Amino acid sequence: MSVNEIITITIVLTAVFAYINHRLIKWPPTIGIMVLSLLFSILVVILGSSGSWVAEKVRQLVGAIDFEDVLMNFMLSFLLFAGAIHVDANKLKQERWPVLLLATMGTLISTCLVGGLMFYLFKLFSLNIPLIYCVLFGSLISPTDPIAVLGILKEAKIPSSLELKISGESLFNDGVAVVIFITITEIAKSGGAHIDILDTGKLFLREAVGGLFFGGVLGYIGYWALRSIDDYKVEVLITLALVAGGYLLADRLHVSGPLAMVIAGIITGNKVKNEVMSDITRDYLGKFWELIDELLNAILFLLIGLEMLIIKLNITLLCIGVIAIFLVLLSRLVSVALPVSLLRFKIKFEQHAVAILTWGGLRGGLSVAMALSLPANMYHDEFLLITYVIVVFSILVQGLTIGKVAKRLQPATAK
Template identity: 40%
Template structure:
């Protein structure tokens, strides 16, 4: 099937899912379209499994979904196209000065928390599989830990905006989700090389990969962000500004990949530099954003909806076994426990402890949503013995994370605000105003 036909089908399904969600389901937009797509996938699987539709049915071809998903290279689409655009859209919308005030908690969670979670998931999953009789090498479990530990910036930024979360907590979780991709990808590459026998775990190799990915990504992001900012300051037409930002994201992401530095980290840094310009997020006297900011807000919304629909439809392409489904359900609490430990360890560092009260640790654990990045990394694994199992377990964790955790974040946030209000009654009015603004 031609790619433009596939695009047309996916956009149509996304628009219909968004409409059904707005009129009937009334769930948060990202969750609603994914639930709709999951329902479509389940119906498709039941048709094939139990023959609820015959091959000669004239009004529908039950193989359309297989043809569409067979044309889509999900991991390439997410990691090489959507991720850069969505990271930039999220970064330009963040107040850099406010984020700077939370720099130590964000840095601790993005680096230390992600590493602790990676090895925590790896060892706990290895013990779980071994106790159930599944013969899985530790290196594969660590590889799973690397791909499932980073919180997905697309899922987090999309859902946190509607959760009425206290501002400082939102900044920590959002900032962590933007920055932890660099360390997680570097860890993933190291473990992938070890699993394939192409590299050994040595101090020099770890320092080399992490240094190239993270430091190189930051420096490259500062370079292209500074160039783009100077060009934007000297441009008058809104159409040209939009084109410059598009070139920054798409061209910068591609060049970062060629240079073998962290493309996601580079785009986040560049986005923060561009978003820091007052003219970018300027609101006029009529309450309207600048055309460039409006364009990226639209890109953020449309690509989010497309990605969550694709995540729901991807269930059709995954080869689920009943044993994999049970293991996926069993791994969900393991991932949550490992994230809790990661945040708890991050809390121990100087200057960070006071920013992480225990109830905040519980909330951040639940708010650590996984999404398309984890699924894309799982699909990028070579065709090894346990690849299908890793993909199935990853998908189970992602679906639980987005649907169940995503739907209950608002309730958790209200509990967190009530706790803080009891200690500091002066924040009650502020938080009430913020919640009313979010609902509006």
């Protein structure tokens, strides 16, 4: 299938599903598009045996797109920058400790807890998967995905302070999770037999700290470049180059591209927009990145739904996936409750913050992409199906009900 066909079919399907959702279903766009994409995938499976031209084209489309490569090496950079550019740095600073602990300590706790619980769950179903691989699964399913969270939070009317905690955590733990995933993958390649704590620590620090530092450098390069001109067309183009070129360079430097994009986005959305941009440029830049965010989110959730066509179904693994939903939610509860308990001594949290943070911790395309990146000898098929079950539940059930959950708790929740 040619690049032209891939792009054309993807855009047409996304537009059609977005239109149907807007006119008939009226769900948050990301959820509505994914649901229609899932239903369409089921229809394709049914039509597949009849040799339908549409079914065949869609199968070719899914087979031609490397979801992991498209998300991790292209979409993720733009989506993280687009999300971060609209974050208020002053408000984020007020929530820095909850965001920091949830994104780091919370992700590590969840990774270990999910890994341990999954190890015994697999044994219950007579599947002897080594603990190190179960922890690897924990690392890919633990992060709350900013791509899913930021899109859905716009529609869920939750208290602004909690929204900032959830969105801030998801932006940063995305980068942290990728670093943890890469680190554990390196350990798993040796079967966990030879773990060099010093080398592992160096890898983690290089990716995480290096990504944060590089993101700051990118942000100030953008600040310097944009300060010297006043032409919104050129300035928007510079931000595009900053994201595309910066993410590619981060990969070459072996530092965390996701963390770099978050920092660069926050600097651009606050210091750059407030200090060096004209009102016209600020308006165009904000609308441009908002449009990029909406378009890429729509395409991403279309692809998540269509990925069902390449996943190998297995009844045993489906059952494990359903049980894993509850284990992941339990792990999320613990990984939120512990940091919040530590911080309550110096920071006042909203009532029912733990409940809303737990239920608002959505999993999304990032988890699917990391599962797809696993080689066959690291239980690729098993982890992919289980991940897909959890992600679909997270987006459909949690995503559609987070607003209602927050509203039910609203009388006792601080605005």
